[in-house]
Each structure stands twice: as C-alpha cells, then as structure tokens.
Amino acid sequence: MTTPIEPNESGHLDVGDGHLVYWETVGEPDGLPAVWLHGGPGAPPTPRTRQNVDLSRYRLVIFDQRGCGRSRPLASDPEVDLTTNTTDHLVADMERLRSHLGIERWVVIGGSWGVTLGLVYAERHPDRVLGLVLAAVTAGRWKEIQWLTREMGRVFPREWERFVELVPEEERGDDLAAAYARLLASPDQASREEAARRWCEWEDTHMSLAPGYEPHLSVRELSWQMVFARLVTHYWGHGCFLADNEVLANVRKIAHLPATLIHGIYDVSGPLDTAWQLHRAWPASRLVVIEDAGHFSGSMGEQFTAAIDAMADQLRTV
DSSP: OOOOOOOSEEEEEEEETTEEEEEEEEEOTTSEEEEEEOBTTTBOOOGGGGGGSOTTTEEEEEEOOTTSTTSBSOTTSTTSOOTTOSHHHHHHHHHHHHHHTTOSOEEEEEETHHHHHHHHHHHHOGGGEEEEEEESOOOOOHHHHHHHHTGGGGTSHHHHHHHHTTSOGGGTTSOHHHHHHHHHTOSOHHHHHHHHHHHHHHHHHHSOOSTTOOOOSTTSOHHHHHHHHHHHHHHHTTGGGSOTTHHHHTGGGGTTSOEEEEEETTOSSSOTHHHHHHHHTOTTEEEEEETTOSSSOTTHHHHHHHHHHHHHHHHHTO
C-alpha cells in the first residue's frame, strides 16, 4: 500500500465573484515550482495526483478550478451563476494563486482540458512559465468540440442516439453542448440528474479505442457527475471562451519555452492532429506518441511522470 502524501500547506483563496478556490502544495518547499491543471472542466485532482510527480524535486501546487472539488460554490447547484466561471477567470485565478504563494515562475503541468488552460495561461503570461508538460493534448477549438459532441456519432452511432435523445428535436441541429447546458440548468432535479448521467455515459464511450479500456465517469457518484457535466457543457457551449484557433494562433508567444506534449494513439476523443499541429508550430516542443494509450489509459501515467522528471533535468541544465 502506498503511503498517503499529505499537503505541506493548503487553504481557500478568495478570488472574487463569491468564489473560494481550494489549493494545496506538496513536495520539497525549495523544489522547482510547478502547478497542476486538472481536466474537465470540472474533474478535480484526486490524492493520487500527488504521486505523479517526484516530490523530492518539485514544489507542486494543486488547485481545484472554480465550481468543482473543494472549491466553493459548486456548479452542481443550479442557483450558482456561471457567468463568472470562464477561461479568463481561471487564468486570473492562477495568477492570484502564484502571487499568493510567492512564486516567480513555475512549470505548467496539465492534462486534457488542463492542456488548453495551461496553453492559454502560458501565452498570456509567458514570463511566468519555465516550461510545460502536457498530456492528452487539446486546444479548445470549435472543431474539437464538434468532433466530441456530434461527428463522433459516426464512430459510435448507437451510443450517440442515446446521447441526443434527451435533447429536444428542434435543438439537435444546433450546439449540442449548449443544449445539454440548458438541460443541466433545468428547474427539475430529475431532469438535471438524467442529463448528467447521459453526458458522462457519452464521455466514457469516446475516451479510448484501446483494448481493455474501462469507463470511469459514468460510475462516479451522481453529485460528482452533476458538477462535471454542468461545467463541461458550460465551457464547450461557449467555445471554451476562446476565439476559435486562439491557442495555435498564439503559439509564437511561447515558442521559446521547452515543452513535452504527450498523446495516446487510441485517443479517439482527441485525435492526434491537434498535438501534431501544435508540435509543428512549436520548435522548442517534444511530441511523445504513446502506442498503447487512449485519453489517459495504458502507459500514459508512466510516460507523463517520466516527462515531468525530464523537464526538471532540462531546466536544471539551463
């Protein structure tokens, strides 16, 4: 049994707009500063996250993004206004947290949605970033959202029909993420709960084509699903609050920063082309394609940890 890793310090940071963001630090207090950006939006880290980094080398900052995990208020409450939960707000929260902890520059580590958030943060604050390690690469583009919610119905037609049957027929030709966001804001609790279950079922369907992949979102407790589904649909229904192709269009701003991009060949929810195009536009990046992984499966965890270690080695020699 692995001995639990306890935080060195933790707390709730008042970031304004009525939000309290939970944060913690683990590892060597004088180690290389790094920040961990979780996926979703709305899929906060677990205690196992602390085991993905060599804590004898890093001072790791972990936080739960607005509306999820131990941050408050939770997005599962339909009375919670999400207008102050956007990509701009999350980037600002990161800067407040960095300043609060007295960190000048840090390594940005992210997975899935955390990749998009990390890239946006780095492009807006390149002077605060030492390097990036990013797994299951996304860029928040409209075509990625359309692929996830609509075009993948060609790969999984039976599951997609179940996914869309909750959506009123007159809305099925529109933005499906936005349609689900409306379902998840319904005044009827049973309707909200069913929408959350269906959304998580669909996400589990398209996570991976790798043999032996086991779904993990649709077996989570309903309260977790409600937070996750409402935040994902809120962000996707607004194009991740980014100009389309914003991330790739601004890669020049971080072209000098070292980065490792890690992606699974079986990741059907996020085809390899996004990671490939990002790598081609980013001379200082390294692309690792994992032959046995989907969207966080197979040897993804081991490769992610190895890349985080390698970044510490690389920065030590700079």
